[in-house]
Amino acid sequence: MLRKELLQLPYYRSLALNMMATIIVVSFIPVILVGSTIYFNLYASYREKVYAHLEELVEKHRQKIDDFLGDKLADIRFLAKNLGYANLSDETFLQDTLASLQRNYHYAFVDLGVVNGSGQQVAYAGPFKLAEADYADTDWFQQAMQKAYVISDVFLGLRRMPHFIVAVKGRVNGKPWILRATIDFAIFNDLVENIRVGETGFAYILNRNGEFQTHPLIDFIPSKGCYGQLFDCDRGMDDRVSIREWEGDDGKKSIYFTALLKDKEWLLVYRQERADAFSELRRAQGIAVVIFIIGGISIIIMAFTLSIRQVDRIKEADRGKEMMNQQMIETGKLASIGELAAGIAHEINNPVAIMVEEAGWIQDLLEEEDFEQSSNLEELERALKQINTQGKRCKEITHKLLSFARKTDARLQSFSINDLIEEVIDLSEQRAKYAKVTLTTRLDEDLPAIQASPSEMQQVFLNLINNAVDALEKKGGAITVTSLRRDTQAVIEVQDNGPGIPPANLDRIFDPFYTTKPVGKGTGLGLSICYGIIKKMGGEISVQSDMDEGTTFTIALPFHKEGEEERPAGGYSCR
Template identity: 50%
Template sequence: MAHHLLMEVYGRCDFAERKNLNGHEWKDMQTDNRKSYDRLSRNIALTVITVSIAPLILVGGLIFDQFRSIYRAKVYAHLAEVVDKHKHNVNTFLSEKLSEVQYLNKAFTYEQLTESDFLEQTLKGMQQQYGRIFVDLGVIDKRGRQVAYAGPFDLLGADYSMADWYLNSRDKVTGISDVFMGLRQSPHFIIAINKDEQGRKWTLRATIDFLAFSNLVENIRIGETGYAYILNKNGVFQTKPPVTRNKDLVLTPFETIQNSSSAEGVTIQLSDGSDGEIYITVSSHIKNGDWKLVYQQNSSDAFSAMIRSESFTLVIFLLGGLGIVGMALILSRKLVTRFKVIDQENEMMNRQMVETGKLASIGELAAGIAHEINNPVAIMIEEAGWVNDLMEDEGREMSCYQEITRALEQVRTQGGRCKDITHKLLSFARQTDSRVAEVSLPALIEEVVEISMQQAKYAQVVLSLDMDRNMPLVRGSVSELQQVFLNLINNAIQAMETKGGKLTITCRAEDGQAYVSVADTGPGIPAANLSRIFDPFFTTKPVGKGSGLGLSICFGLIHQMDGEIEVESGVGQGAKFIIRLPFPPTGNDQELEKGD
């Protein structure tokens, strides 16, 4: 898609160059180009967003689902384990108390237990040993009347013949009643041991402290809404009823969780509450199935850590998604902007190629003109010499002899200068000699300066030369070196042509190399352009006034000679181009190289 749109843009730009468009057509074409770039930017952004976010959503969703499943299973297993552990605690508590009462029934006779003092001492001993879990003790005859009692209440002679706990336990060896109010009007339950001794049937009963028993269950507290309680077969609370925000809460089970934990006989159900919330109910039978231990908790409370993690993860995903979208938009805009710049550079390059062709044509024309001028200048010099010879032979008696002789000498001198200039121009334009030779840089630079002298005078540029004429020769192409220095000098003069300035050219030997610097006092080069100053076709001049190839050619020619060229500049600080060229090896160096 991007390639298609770019080809479309290139085609339109090329079409615009091949046709003469009026203002409205050009404006329409520019609008279409902008739309093409905008469409390209959108397509790139959508592609990046889709490719980046789609895997993120798929992987994130998979991890999210796996995390939720694992966490739910972990919570269910934990709750099942808690309920199973407390189930064993409650069964153990009841079994221990039953065993302790059975011990009394086996260890003592009916006569001993029916003595008030003995029964009182026995109760105190049990309370000292086991705590005040045992509230009282009593002996009941076969008619259901309590014939002996030890405890805080006045229950001696109480008739239990019609009490539910008595009726339910009289046909069993042992029995544990449900929690009930009874004659004392406080919740309690009774452990009864029946015994038939020498034809006499009697029952030993013990009352268990309700608070001690209830605390076993009430201690199961998880989260803010988790609580536990015990129900009998009829659904009556055997511990304190839970205090909930909604006292009329009704639960309707809708799903039973298949428990995979090690806790056997534990049932986990999800229920819809009448308050609109979902509740987790974990239950298990205790006391041989007569009671049920139930744990209940709001699911949002049970999974609060998971919900927080999910919320935090969702926020991270959203921020990551927004980051991807933002980066996709930024990168697409930067990329399309770069495409625009490339298009503009290509368009400018095409124009500069045309300008370069024009410059090449102008160079050939200059070479032809220099050649044509060279012939009449040579004739002028010869004729001036011939006239001077005539004046020597026959014109000495003329009163204006000296003036004519001076004028002829000036003609010869200036003609020779014109011939020298045209010869140099012809050599430079045609690059007639690219052979490597030993060159004196100071002399070569002075020749190039003579060519640019008139241009510097018009631009009000003062030339300053600092030449070390005793420095060693360098090896290089005369025409290529001329081209490098002429380009640098002309660029410096053009940079100062609006306000004038000073051009300083230094040439000396430094650190075993030839050092040449061309420094001007012009406006300088911005830091942003320094890194691109030697790039082909890069120019800050208006179209038609520069091809952007001069410094690039200089860079290539200097590096072909194993030299270096660099620039130092800043806005308002002028520009300084530095060239370093190696000296050819001496005889000793050559012998060392051969020895190596």
């Protein structure tokens, strides 16, 4: 049927998809908006926090290193000034001084040396054999001679080990001399190397030429140029920590924090891979993504099930509506067929009346003497009588048609069920004859009256008999209608010897819209209407069927109770 196709149209699928899409979009948009807003705010504040932290770290270390260098310089200056050339050039005294320095400063000083104005070391205290070394050509010596003091870059020097020198110039008798101390590289290096944050964060110091002044944690060759190009030398050289981000050769972005120290000769560089610096944010991001994915999946699942369920419900409602429509159409069809039948019956009535009247007229005329002698008089009279009889038969048929077409009347009346069965049998006789079905009745004549609506009962029996005729239509057969008394009930059985109903269908036979008839032949309403009518009257309807043997519908109806007031029987007349 059309409605079945309609229910399978892609209409419902697209409805479900639309609903699903709407739910997903509406759910995701706020999640994404809120999520991204929170994320960017979090990112900004976290970045600020990380930067502030690292900036402070670098700043602190810069001060620490500056302080360290300043301290060492101050110490040496103090020694040079207070002990004087005379004392210090005595090697024994110098060794004592070194020992006391090392005691106080955790061996930060490796050795001490006194150098005269021409670069000759006059006294030395320390582990290396540098007693008469000549420093005239070294950078630090030349710088020290020009300035009052100097802290050198790290270099290998004569001892072939990385170290740097703090030198202070003094004057004795107008001649310059220099007190020189070597700072233990390891201790200085620790100051910087200890700056370790996360997995990739480390620090190192570069000099103006971009050479390492400390040993970096990760070995790499710094770019040549001014401070390894990490500091814009053309810009004003302020002491503030500056921040830069660069992509390394390996494609990883790194953050560089740089700060100048040692009178802007050195640059403290702190470097950390960006991903590492933001690792916590990354973790939060990861958790958020996991939550988002789980949430997203559940939204999709929910959208899916919800829309499927909703569409199922809509489908169900549509089906119900469709059935209702079908029922309405069916009812309307029945009504119009009834009207049509009534119209035809009426139209036929008039010509039949004329024919009967004319026959009557002929009969009247025959009674006159002229015809008394006619030998065919008897035959004529027989023919006229036949016309009369057949006219009456026509009248009966049209009247039956007309009475059937009238609206059904649900008012309860007391009436004989046997009469009603006979009437229905009469109506079905013609159809049964064409289907080669014989209709027989076995009626209990003493059956008391029952209380029911005659037109509804007529509908019930017409339905059952029509169904039976349908079942027998292929091969023909017999239908027996039996009425009998059982306790306080009238029992009517409609029995056929047709093919029977499969047990699987038997359970659903009274369900509305259940039909096994071909499309367009049955509404599936007949038996459910019967069921409703019988139940309403306080009766029972049941079915029993054996394959290849036949089907029996059994209706049990209560008798009309004595003493119960009979309702006015206005609507059901002319029987």
